[in-house]
Amino acid sequence: MEAFTPVSAVTGGIMIGAAAALLLLLIGRVAGISGIVGGLIPPRRKDAAWRVAFLAGLVLAPAVYTFGGSRAPSVSIDAPFAVVLVGGLLVGFGSRLGAGCTSGHGVCGIGRGSPRSLAATGIFMATAILTVFLTRHVWGS
Amino acid sequence: MPVLLSAFASGLLFGLGLIVAQMIDPQKVLGFLDVFGRWDPSLALVMASAVAVSALGFAAAKRLRIPLFARKLDIPNRRDLDARLVIGSSLFGIGWGLVGLCPGPAIVNIAAGTWQILVFVAAMMVGMGLVRFVPQRKPSVPPSRAVPSVDG
Numbered sequence: 001m002e003a004f005t006p007v008s009a010v011t012g013g014i015m016i017g018a019a020a021a022l023l024l025l026l027i028g029r030v031a032g033i034s035g036i037v038g039g040l041i042p043p044r045r046k047d048a049a050w051r052v053a054f055l056a057g058l059v060l061a062p063a064v065y066t067f068g069g070s071r072a073p074s075v076s077i078d079a080p081f082a083v084v085l086v087g088g089l090l091v092g093f094g095s096r097l098g099a100g101c102t103s104g105h106g107v108c109g110i111g112r113g114s115p116r117s118l119a120a121t122g123i124f125m126a127t128a129i130l131t132v133f134l135t136r137h138v139w140g141s
Numbered sequence: 142m143p144v145l146l147s148a149f150a151s152g153l154l155f156g157l158g159l160i161v162a163q164m165i166d167p168q169k170v171l172g173f174l175d176v177f178g179r180w181d182p183s184l185a186l187v188m189a190s191a192v193a194v195s196a197l198g199f200a201a202a203k204r205l206r207i208p209l210f211a212r213k214l215d216i217p218n219r220r221d222l223d224a225r226l227v228i229g230s231s232l233f234g235i236g237w238g239l240v241g242l243c244p245g246p247a248i249v250n251i252a253a254g255t256w257q258i259l260v261f262v263a264a265m266m267v268g269m270g271l272v273r274f275v276p277q278r279k280p281s282v283p284p285s286r287a288v289p290s291v292d293g
Binding site: 003004005006008009010011012013014015016017018019020021022023024025026027028029030031032033034035037038041049050051053054055056057058059060061062063064065072073074075076077079081083084085086087088089090091092093094095096097098099100101102103104105106107108109110111112113114115116117119120121123124125126127128129130131132133135136137 | 147155156160166167178182194198199207208214225236241251260263265267269292
């Protein structure tokens with residue numbers, strides 16, 4: 001397992017927080033990724049363009065990062081097909097039903113002191129930790 | 142046009158932040174969630190610093206009242222807990238723990254184009270679409286006072 005990386009964690013966190021602040025101060029929107037993606041399903045005229053622009057920025061980030069000469073961190077998913085499929089369904093369904101994910105509730109919601117977001121973040125952290133505990137230490141290899 | 146450029150710049154900075162923090166790597170995220178294994182607390186620092194900066198942004202936005210390129214702030218104002226929030230967040234956490242991906246990093250990883258990412262993102266969007274079939278309790282407040290159901 002990788003080691004604790006406090007400097008890159010704080011640097012990246014500041015950038016994420018600044019991105020959320022920027023979106024709010026410039027166009028008055030909350031940078032919740034599940035909300036931004038979910039608002040496109042189905043797309044609504046007049047409301048879709050800024051969402052697509054934001055997501056384009058997200059998708060292009062790795063290219064910009066490597067263009068700047070940095071090597072992108074390795075990304076590896078070693079889950080089998082069924083787990084990836086079920087995981088994706090749960091993340092999409094759950095984040096929309098719960099009205100937010102790690103960014104919308106975790107970063108933005110807690111940032112503005114919302115009790116709903118604090119509760120939601122506590123709940124999804126708890127079930128995620130429990131899931132990893134069960135898959136890695138109880139059922140896993 | 143300034144709206145689109147702002148959204149693009151924010152998305153780009155958000156994505157770069159996720160890359161710098163190594164949060165696009167599911168193994169790094171699972172290392173944080175593995176509290177009972179060899180715990181990697183990095184994600185907690187990412188979250189804490191992101192929350193601190195976004196809190197400054199919200200404080201500034203409340204003072205300014207009006208964003209630079211839009212007519213109003215679109216900030217959720219619900220404060221009550223409901224079953225949808227609790228059940229939805231629980232399910233989201235299970236999916237997050239299974240793969241180590243939440244929506245932001247999943248989207249950033251699209252460019253990598255591996256089958257796992259493409260399957261995950263496709264399934265995620267199907268899951269988002271399925272929420273519309275969940276029956277919604279009739280709102281007890283009149284529609285004119287109804288509040289947005291999305292927090293983020």
